Amino acid sequence: MTGVRLWLVCALSAAVLSACISVGLGGEGSPQAQYRLEDLSPKMQPRATPIERRLLLLTAASGPVGDTYSMAYTRAPQQRQFYQFASWTDRPSERVVQLLTDRLQARSMFESVSQLGGGVGGGLLLNIGVNEFIHDVSTGTGRVEITAELIQRRGRMLIERKRFVASAPVAAENAPSAVVGLSRALTTVLDELVPWLERTAESLPPPDPRTPRKS
Numbered sequence: 133m134t135g136v137r138l139w140l141v142c143a144l145s146a147a148v149l150s151a152c153i154s155v156g157l158g159g160e161g162s163p164q165a166q167y168r169l170e171d172l173s174p175k176m177q178p179r180a181t182p183i184e185r186r187l188l189l190l191t192a193a194s195g196p197v198g199d200t201y202s203m204a205y206t207r208a209p210q211q212r213q214f215y216q217f218a219s220w221t222d223r224p225s226e227r228v229v230q231l232l233t234d235r236l237q238a239r240s241m242f243e244s245v246s247q248l249g250g251g252v253g254g255g256l257l258l259n260i261g262v263n264e265f266i267h268d269v270s271t272g273t274g275r276v277e278i279t280a281e282l283i284q285r286r287g288r289m290l291i292e293r294k295r296f297v298a299s300a301p302v303a304a305e306n307a308p309s310a311v312v313g314l315s316r317a318l319t320t321v322l323d324e325l326v327p328w329l330e331r332t333a334e335s336l337p338p339p340d341p342r343t344p345r346k347s
Contacts, residue, residue, distance in 0.1 A: 170315045182241060197224070200223060225262045272301060
């Protein structure tokens with residue numbers, strides 16, 4: 133290979149590499165970085181007595197942003213893009229359910245709280261769907277939208293459905309800042325969702341002691 137050709141190949145390779153590293157918001161660069169959402173609220177105080185119900189949680193069908201390990205951002209309405217060198221350790225839908233489970237257990241809200249399929253029964257089912265989980269660059273915020281459905285398992289009766297939406301500032305246009313903003317927004321959602329669930333469950337008539345519990 134002549135010196136000119138070698139120089140052209142090296143220059144082209146460097147240009148492609150530079151383009152690959154620069155693609156994606158924030159310029160995180162390679163290698164891939166993984167992030168985990170956190171609940172930023174202090175530990176909850178337990179109830180004096182649990183509600184006489186057993187609760188199961190289920191990750192309901194979520195939008196593509198909530199069911200992917202990719203970290204999403206947007207610069208315009210109806211536009212969704214993904215960070216090239218940043219991703220979640222857990223899908224947002226799964227992480228939200230886990231953090232909510234931790235809160236409810238710390239609160240001692242029900243006789244038992246577990247996720248569906250874990251081998252524990254329960255008469256109430258809480259479906260959690262993640263509709264939106266995104267870094268909105270145009271507004272400098274992290275935006276979270278979650279739908280919760282409380283269901284009486286016997287008869288599959290919908291007790292109540294509620295949508296929770298929250299935003300929090302994102303300090304910079306990069307993945308680490310987006311994680312902080314989205315964690316703050318998620319914490320706000322959980323701060324609203326847990327009291328709603330508690331009020332709704334407390335308003336239910338006590339279970340009939342003659343009715344066998346679901347195993």
